[in-house]
Amino acid sequence: MSSKPHAAILCSPGLGHLIPSLELAKRLVTHRNFTVTIFAIPSPTSKTESELLKAAATPKFFDIIELPPPDISGCVGPNVAVVTLLAVMMREVRPAFRSAILGMEYSLRPTVLIVDLFSTESLSIGDELGIPKYVYVASTAWLVALTVYVPVFDREMEGEYVDQTEPLRIPGCKPVQPDDVVDPMLDRTDQQYLEYVRIGTNFPKSDGILMNTWEDLEHKTIDALRDEGLLGRVAKVPIYPIGPLTRSVQSAGSTSTGLREEGLFNWLDKQPCESVIFVSLGSGGTVSFEQMTEMAWGLELSKQRFIWVVRPPAKSADAAYFTSGNRDDDPSTYLPKGFLTRTHDVGLVVHLWAPQVDILSHPSIGGFWSHCGWNSSLESITNEVPMIVWPLHAEQRINATMLTEELGVAVRSKVLPLKKVVDREEIKEMVRKIMVDKDGQAIRGRVKELKLSAAKAWSVGGSSYNAISQISSGNQRKC
Numbered sequence: 001m002s003s004k005p006h007a008a009i010l011c012s013p014g015l016g017h018l019i020p021s022l023e024l025a026k027r028l029v030t031h032r033n034f035t036v037t038i039f040a041i042p043s044p045t046s047k048t049e050s051e052l053l054k055a056a057a058t059p060k061f062f063d064i065i066e067l068p069p070p071d072i073s074g075c076v077g078p079n080v081a082v083v084t085l086l087a088v089m090m091r092e093v094r095p096a097f098r099s100a101i102l103g104m105e106y107s108l109r110p111t112v113l114i115v116d117l118f119s120t121e122s123l124s125i126g127d128e129l130g131i132p133k134y135v136y137v138a139s140t141a142w143l144v145a146l147t148v149y150v151p152v153f154d155r156e157m158e159g160e161y162v163d164q165t166e167p168l169r170i171p172g173c174k175p176v177q178p179d180d181v182v183d184p185m186l187d188r189t190d191q192q193y194l195e196y197v198r199i200g201t202n203f204p205k206s207d208g209i210l211m212n213t214w215e216d217l218e219h220k221t222i223d224a225l226r227d228e229g230l231l232g233r234v235a236k237v238p239i240y241p242i243g244p245l246t247r248s249v250q251s252a253g254s255t256s257t258g259l260r261e262e263g264l265f266n267w268l269d270k271q272p273c274e275s276v277i278f279v280s281l282g283s284g285g286t287v288s289f290e291q292m293t294e295m296a297w298g299l300e301l302s303k304q305r306f307i308w309v310v311r312p313p314a315k316s317a318d319a320a321y322f323t324s325g326n327r328d329d330d331p332s333t334y335l336p337k338g339f340l341t342r343t344h345d346v347g348l349v350v351h352l353w354a355p356q357v358d359i360l361s362h363p364s365i366g367g368f369w370s371h372c373g374w375n376s377s378l379e380s381i382t383n384e385v386p387m388i389v390w391p392l393h394a395e396q397r398i399n400a401t402m403l404t405e406e407l408g409v410a411v412r413s414k415v416l417p418l419k420k421v422v423d424r425e426e427i428k429e430m431v432r433k434i435m436v437d438k439d440g441q442a443i444r445g446r447v448k449e450l451k452l453s454a455a456k457a458w459s460v461g462g463s464s465y466n467a468i469s470q471i472s473s474g475n476q477r478k479c
């Protein structure tokens with residue numbers, strides 16, 4: 001039998017899930033001397049995901065097994081929500097995952113199982129193998145708190161969450177405003193809500209919850225999750241804040257083969273320190289045509305330098321605001337007439353995808369206008385970049401509230417962008433606020449503090465360093 005602990009990490013499709021799983025794998029290898037096998041289900045349509053997996057495989061830190069995406073066309077309708085899609089896919093992939101593990105030579109089988117938020121039904125495979133099993137939430141402790149508490153809300157609360165007149169109270173945590181609830185809580189009759197409640201019910205069946213945050217960042221929520229008198233009685237299992245787990249510049253660069261446009265970095269090198277705002281709405285986020293027009297005008301009126309990663313606008317206000325775009329889409333067909341020419345000297349428009357971590361770490365970057373997916377938020381903090389937060393979907397509304405109200409590292413629009421088109425004047429003000437105004441200096445100071453606190457968490461003896469050491473290496477197997 002191999003004497004090394006071996007973690008199997010099961011990861012759902014999507015870059016926002018894949019990237020933090022790869023980072024967790026690296027830490028388990030470097031800090032715990034684990035062997036790691038990542039079981040990934042790459043989206044068939046995402047070239048970037050396959051590039052990322054290919055790059056992660058060299059040099060060989062850990063094994064990656066790609067499970068074929070299951071055919072779920074018979075289980076879901078054509079326009080189901082992303083959470084439903086991911087939950088059903090991870091349910092249907094379970095037999096293939098189980099067979100892949102049981103097909104391993106006994107001595108090489110995993111000694112620990114780690115599944116992501118959408119894969120909690122596979123925790124039972126850990127029981128079958130008789131090994132410790134963890135859930136890894138690649139987001140905040142606040143999201144973990146909301147998720148473990150949603151089954152209680154479900155039992156005790158009447159009506160839709162978005163119609164509540166009072167904030168949703170979670171013991172020991174900052175309450176969640178009805179407008180901020182995560183996407184699956186928007187409609188209690190939708191399948192994604194049922195899936196989400198089930199996920200919340202499954203968390204306490206694990207042996208612990210890993211999360212991409214750190215003690216000092218969210219100490220109140222983390223304390224509540226541990227406190228038997230508060231949320232601990234619902235969460236029931238140990239909590240491991242092991243963040244921030246983000247890509248380093250080197251690893252991000254190597255995954256963006258062919259995308260690291262030399263021209264972009266040559267241009268950035270010529271700009272003054274902290275003078276450029278980077279605008280990017282995550283791995284697939286976009287906005288309506290009307291909103292995109294206002295964004296373009298707002299940027300232009302702010303008179304600030306920018307790099308803007310653009311994707312074709314969503315077709316209607318009801319569209320999912322998530323697209324992988326098309327390589328043939330030409331930004332000049334959907335950006336305001338003349339915008340590209342007028343801003344030629346101060347801005348760069350990048351089509352679909354840019355090497356984000358490399359850009360954020362460049363000294364010329366002074367602000368990040370982001371959809372505040374948690375990976376992007378952490379990349380901004382660890383590179384000391386203040387943000388404009390522009391939540392679109394998933395848990396991004398609670399992230400936005402935390403980044404502005406709790407942490408003070410970001411500014412936001414008066415009304416949520418998906419509720420009302422934010423006009424060019426307000427956008428101009430927000431951009432100037434973080435890039436030029438005095439307020440921006442205070443925000444910059446706060447991000448600097450958080451960057452130091454993040455580094456401390458991962459230094460020897462720091463809270464995240466210690467937390468990852470406490471994850472069981474699981475040396476006992478039943479079968």
Ligand SMILES: O=c1ccn([C@@H]2O[C@H](COP(=O)(O)OP(=O)(O)O[C@H]3O[C@H](CO)[C@@H](O)[C@H](O)[C@H]3O)[C@@H](O)[C@H]2O)c(=O)[nH]1
Nearest residue numbers: 016017019138282283353354356357373374375376394395
């Ligand atoms: O042009 C781009 C766009 C994105 N990225 C990278 O892609 C990742 C995107 O992750 P994230 O910012 O978390 O956004 P999503 O892909 O939208 O992530 C999903 O998963 C996250 C983690 O669970 C959640 O916080 C989000 O709300 C959810 O949408 C980051 O590492 C970015 O650096 C690039 O390198 N270049």
